[in-house]
Amino acid sequence: MGLSLALNTARASLAATSTQIAVSARNVAGASDPGYSRKIAALVASGNGGATVSITRATDAALYARTLAAQSAAGRGEALLEGVTNLSRTIGDTEDADSTAARFASLEAALQAAANQPDSDALARAAIEAAKALAGSLNEAANTVHAARAQADAGMAEAVSRINDLLGQFDRANAAVRRNLAIGADSTDALDDRDRILTALSADIGVTAIVRDGGDVALYTDSGVPLYDRGARTVSFSPTSTFAADTVGAVVVIDGVAVTGVGSPMPLTSGRLAGLAAFRDGVAPSYEAQLDAMAGGLIAAFAEADLVGVDGGPRAGLFTVGTSATLPDGTAAGRLGLAARISVNVAVDPAKGGQLALLRTGGMNGTDYRDPSAGSNAAYAGRLRALVSALTARQTVDPAIGLGAALSLPDLAEASTGWIEGQRKDIKEAAAYQKTLLSRANEALSNVAGVNGDDATELTLRLERSFAASAKLIAVVNELLKTLLDAVR
Numbered sequence: 001m002g003l004s005l006a007l008n009t010a011r012a013s014l015a016a017t018s019t020q021i022a023v024s025a026r027n028v029a030g031a032s033d034p035g036y037s038r039k040i041a042a043l044v045a046s047g048n049g050g051a052t053v054s055i056t057r058a059t060d061a062a063l064y065a066r067t068l069a070a071q072s073a074a075g076r077g078e079a080l081l082e083g084v085t086n087l088s089r090t091i092g093d094t095e096d097a098d099s100t101a102a103r104f105a106s107l108e109a110a111l112q113a114a115a116n117q118p119d120s121d122a123l124a125r126a127a128i129e130a131a132k133a134l135a136g137s138l139n140e141a142a143n144t145v146h147a148a149r150a151q152a153d154a155g156m157a158e159a160v161s162r163i164n165d166l167l168g169q170f171d172r173a174n175a176a177v178r179r180n181l182a183i184g185a186d187s188t189d190a191l192d193d194r195d196r197i198l199t200a201l202s203a204d205i206g207v208t209a210i211v212r213d214g215g216d217v218a219l220y221t222d223s224g225v226p227l228y229d230r231g232a233r234t235v236s237f238s239p240t241s242t243f244a245a246d247t248v249g250a251v252v253v254i255d256g257v258a259v260t261g262v263g264s265p266m267p268l269t270s271g272r273l274a275g276l277a278a279f280r281d282g283v284a285p286s287y288e289a290q291l292d293a294m295a296g297g298l299i300a301a302f303a304e305a306d307l308v309g310v311d312g313g314p315r316a317g318l319f320t321v322g323t324s325a326t327l328p329d330g331t332a333a334g335r336l337g338l339a340a341r342i343s344v345n346v347a348v349d350p351a352k353g354g355q356l357a358l359l360r361t362g363g364m365n366g367t368d369y370r371d372p373s374a375g376s377n378a379a380y381a382g383r384l385r386a387l388v389s390a391l392t393a394r395q396t397v398d399p400a401i402g403l404g405a406a407l408s409l410p411d412l413a414e415a416s417t418g419w420i421e422g423q424r425k426d427i428k429e430a431a432a433y434q435k436t437l438l439s440r441a442n443e444a445l446s447n448v449a450g451v452n453g454d455d456a457t458e459l460t461l462r463l464e465r466s467f468a469a470s471a472k473l474i475a476v477v478n479e480l481l482k483t484l485l486d487a488v489r
Contacts, residue, residue: 035196037449039188057188058449067445070438071199072206072222072270077431079275084424086148087287090141091417100141101413103134108391108410115384124356131318132344138295142340145288149243152280159204159273160237160252166201167232173197174217181215206270223266225254249280283423289401290416291339297409298342301390304362304369315365320345360384
C-alpha cells in the first residue's frame with residue numbers, strides 16, 4: 001500500500017469513526033428520553049475504497065402504530081373513569097346514612113314510627129326532616145351531575161385547544177423532516193420530534209398516520225376524518241354555557257364534520273376527547289334520568305287527591321317541585337330535572353311556617369284534600385300508614401333508564417346505586433386493561449427502538465479505540481513521509 005493511499009484511508013477512517021462517536025454520544029444522552037429512538041451510524045463503502053457514514057434510526061412502524069392506538073384507548077378510558085368516579089361519590093356507601101338509598105330507608109322508618117304514634121309532634125317532625133334530607137340528597141346529586149357534565153365540557157374545550165396546538169407543531173416538524181430528506185441531511189432528530197408530537201396528539205384523539213413519499217405524513221382520526229393533509233385541519237368547539245336536564249352539549253367539528261354527539265356521522269371512538277364526550281352525552285344524562293325517576297316517583301307517591309266535591313285532580317303532597325323562575329346561575333328552573341327541583345311542601349314544613357298535623361291529616365292543598373277519616377282524632381294513623389305503603393309500592397319505571405320496568409322507590413334507589421357502581425367497575429377494569437396494553441406496547445417499542453445505556457457506552461469505548469488506531473496510523477505515515485523527504489534531501 002502506498003503512503004498516500006494509507007494516509008487517505010486513515011483520514012477517511014478517522015472522519016467516519018468521529019461521526020460514529022458523535023452518534024453514539026447522542027444515544028447515551030438520549031437513553032433516558034422515552035421519545036428518543038436509537039440512532040444507527042452505518043458505514044457505507046464509497047467508490048474510492050473509503051467509507052461514508054449513513055445515519056438512520058431504529059424503529060418499528062407496526063409497533064409504533066399499536067402504541068398510538070393503545071395511547072388513545074387509555075386516554076378515553078381515563079376520561080370516562082374520572083367522570084363516573086365523580087358521579088359515584090353522590091351515592092356514597094349504601095350502609096352510610098348519608099347515601100340516597102339509605103335516606104329512602106330513613107324516610108320509611110320515620111313515617112312508620114309516626115304511624116305507630118300519630119299524636120307525637122316529635123316523630124312527625126322527624127319524618128319531615130327525613131323527607132327534607134332525601135329531597136336535599138336528590139338535589140345535591142343532580143347538581144353534581146350538572147357540575148360533572150360542565151367539567152367534561154370544559155375538558156373537551158381544553159383537549160380541542162391542545163389538538164390545534166399540536167397540529168401546528170406537527171406541521172412544522174413534518175416540514176423539517178421533508179426538508180432534511182430532500183437535501184440528504186440527517187433527519188433522525190426531526191423524525192423523533194414529529195413522533196413525540198404524534199404521541200401527545202394520540203392521547204387526546206384517536207389518530208392514524210399514513211406515511212407518503214418524501215417523508216410526508218397524513219393524519220386521520222380513528223373514524224376517518226382528515227386531521228392533517230399537507231396542512232392542519234381546524235378542530236372547532238364552542239363550550240356549553242350552562243347544563244340542565246335538557247341541555248345537549250356542543251359538538252366537536254373537524255374539517256366540517258361533527259365527530260361527537262348523537263348525530264355525528266363519523267364519531268370518535270378513542271382518545272380523551274371521545275371519553276369526555278361519552279361521559280357528558282351518555283353516562284351522566286342516563287344517571288340524571290334515574291335521579292329524576294326517583295324524584296318523580298316520590299312526588300307521585302305522596303300526591304294528594306281531591307276527596308270532597310268536584311274532583312280537582314291529584315296535586316303534589318309531601319314532595320313538590322320548586323317554583324323559582326330562575327336559579328342563581330341564570331338557568332331557568334323549568335329546564336332542570338325533577339331531582340334538581342324536588343323539595344318538601346312548605347305547607348307541612350314547620351321551619352317555613354307549615355303545620356306538622358297536615359302530614360297526618362292531609363290537606364296541604366286545601367280542605368278538599370284533607371282525609372275525612374282523620375277528623376280531629378290526633379291518634380288517627382290511617383293516612384301515615386298509607387304513605388308508608390305508597391313509598392314501598394311498586395311503580396312503573398321507564399325501561400329506557402335501564403333499571404327495570406316496575407320497582408318500589410327504595411328498590412329504584414338501590415338499582416341506581418348498583419347501575420352507577422357497575423358502570424364504574426366496568427370502566428375501571430377496561431381502563432386498567434388499556435393501561436396495561438399501553439405499558440406493554442411502550443415496552444416492546446423501547447426494546448426495538450430504545451437505547452441501552454450500557455451498550456451505547458461500550459460501543460463508544462470501542463469507537464474511541466478505533467479512532468486512536470486511525471490516529472496512530474496517520475502518525476506512522478507522517479513519520480514515514482518525513483523519513484522519505486529527509487532521504488530525498
